[in-house]
Amino acid sequence: MNLLALDTSTAHLSVAVQHASRVWTYSGAGGAQASTHLIPTVRSLLAQADLSLDALDALVFGRGPGSFTGVRTACSVVQGLAFGARGGLGVAVLPVDTLLAVAEDARERCGCTQVVAVLDARMDEVYSARYEFGEHGWHGSGDFAVCAPEAVQVPEGWTVAGNALNVYGQRLAPHARHVDALPQAQALLRLAPRLLARGLGQPASAALPLYVRDKVAQTTAERAAQREKI
Template sequence: MPRLLAFDTSTEHLSVAVRHGERLFTHSGAGGAQASSTLIPLILQLLAEAGLELAALDAIAFGRGPGSFTGLRTACSVAQGLAFGAGVPLLPVDTLLAVAEEARHAFGARQVVAVLDARMDQLYAARYDFDGGGALGGADSEPLLLAPEALEVPAGWSLAGNAFAAYGPRLAPAATRHEVLPTATAMLRLAPALLAAGRTVDAAHAWPLYVRDKVAQTTDERAAIKAAALAGPPVANQS
C-alpha cells in the first residue's frame, strides 16, 4: 500500500491525512483564513506520528478545486513547496470527486451529483457514476459553475455536498441529500486508482482548478444587485 499524505483546504474545513501501510493518521478542523498558518505544522505533526519523512512518501495528494480561491492557493502552494523540497510527485484531486467519494463511502451512494457552495449565489457541480466509472466515479461532466435552480439531478441519483443550508429548497428539493465535505481520507481512498491511472504531476505542473475566474462583484455590480433587491419583483402589466 502506498505511503501517502493528503490534505484539502478548499472549504472552511481543513482536512489532513497520512497513510503508512495499514495505519491512518488524520486531523480535521477549522480552515478558512487559518489554513495558511496551520496546515504545514499539522502535516509535520501527522508525519511524525506516522513515523514518516517527507522524502519517504510515494505521493502527496491535495484538493485542487474547485473551491475557495484562497484555500486552493494555500493547498497548491504548500503541496508544491513540500514536493520540491522532498522530490515527491503530486497527485491533484478534484474536490467534487472527493465529495462524491465521501458520499459513496459514508452513505453507499453510487450515482452522485456533487456540489460545493461557490458563494455569490452559485454552485460548483459535477456528476459521478461509480457504477459505470469504477473506482474514480466516471465523471459525466467537467465541473460547472451555475445557479442553484439550474442544477439538474437525474432520477435515482443522490445530491452530496455542503450547499444545502445556503440554498435550501432552491437546490433540487426532490433529490436525496448527503451533507458531506471533500476530505483527505476520501482522497486517500481515491489515490490508488488515480496513481494507477498516471495522474501524478511534477510540482512545477501542479495548478489549482478554479472554474470561476472572478471572485467578487465590482462596486457597480453590487449596487445594481442591491437596487434590484430593493425594487422587488416586477409588477405585471394590468392594462
C-alpha cells in the first residue's frame, strides 16, 4: 500500500511515506513553522520513496483535536494535494483522530492496550479520550473531552499516554502509569489499512478538522480574572 501520512496538531511535525513495505519518515518542529516546512518535506519524502502523488492510495492525516492552527494546516495541505492529484480526479483522504494516533503510538512504545490518550489543549485544559485495543484493532467510546487535567478519569490499570504530563505534572492522574506519546505519522500509517478496509477513505472535500473546544479566545474581563488567580 502506498500512503502519505502527516500530523501537525502539536508542536511536533511528523510526516511519513509508505511505499509497499518500506517507510520514510521526518520529525521536526511544528507549531508556527509547520506551514513553512510541510510541503517541502512531503515532496522530499515522496522523492526518496520514488512515488508521485498520483501513485498514492490515500493521504492520511491527524484531523484533531489539537492546535487549531496546526489542524487547519494539515487539512488545507492534504485537501490541496488530494484535489490536485491524478489530473484533478483526486486521491482519497483518511482523517484520523489525533487521540487515536496517540494511543497507537503508546501501544507501539510500550505494548499498552488500555489507554487514556491525553493531549495538552492549552488554556489550562487537556483533550482526552479512552481506547482499548483488541482482536479487531482499537475501539473507543467516541466521546472526546476537554477539561482540567485534574478532571481526567483513568480506570484502574489503564495507561495515560500523550504530551500533557510534561505540562501539568502531578495534576494529571498522579497514580496512573504514564507514557510519552504523540500522534506520530508512523502511527497513522499503522492505523490506515484497517480504517481503509472499513471504507473510511473519503474524497478530498472531507479533509476537515475535528474541533472539540468551541471557545478559543477569552474576553478582556476573563483574561483579567485569570491574572488575578496567579
